[in-house]
Amino acid sequence: MIRVVGIDPGLAGTGVGVVTGSGVTVTGYAFGSVKTDKDEPVHRRLDTIYSKVSDFIQSQSPDLVIIEDIYSLEKYPGSGIMLGKVSGVLLLAACRAGTAVAEVSVRETKKVVCASGNADKYQVERSVRNILHHGEKIRPFHASDALALALAGFFRYESYL
Secondary structure: OEEEEEEEOOOOEEEEEEEEEEOOEEEEEEEEEEEOOOOOOHHHHHHHHHHHHHHHHHHHOOOEEEEEOOOOOOOOHHHHHHHHHHHHHHHHHHHHOOOEEEEEOHHHHHHHHHOOOOOOHHHHHHHHHHHHOOOOOOOOHHHHHHHHHHHHHHHOHHHHO
16 A cells, blocks of 8 residues: 655645555545645744644655645746745655655646646646546645645656655
8 A cells, every 4th residue: 555645835825635545546535735824924834834744744654745846937936936945844844754755847747647748727636536536626726736746656656766
């Protein structure tokens, strides 16, 4: 049995998801989101993300944690810097949990889950729902993105170790 946690970094909302199974069969999954208050200073928001994600990782005891590799748009360099801060606390949380960690690009995740690296967020969410046989929409999108990361880690488990 393999358990993979996927994490989609974001300061306002960090998505978390976990899939469990063996071979190519998913037998269980869960998802959620860590939200922070925009009126709080950044250091407190990062502490909230670190604490809640650390607790989640500890409770799941995963074999692998997949964190979305951050990227920065030339047009919005500040967003890339902020995502870097969030990603840093997530990497630290996974490291301190003593689990294997991999950073996976958005494009690679979309290729694994949707068969197209150019899929939009709606296509990713629908593909995740179809793979997991989940009847209702998965919201927020950070949660479906986190599940997509977990699925990518699950299906390509050996290559990320």
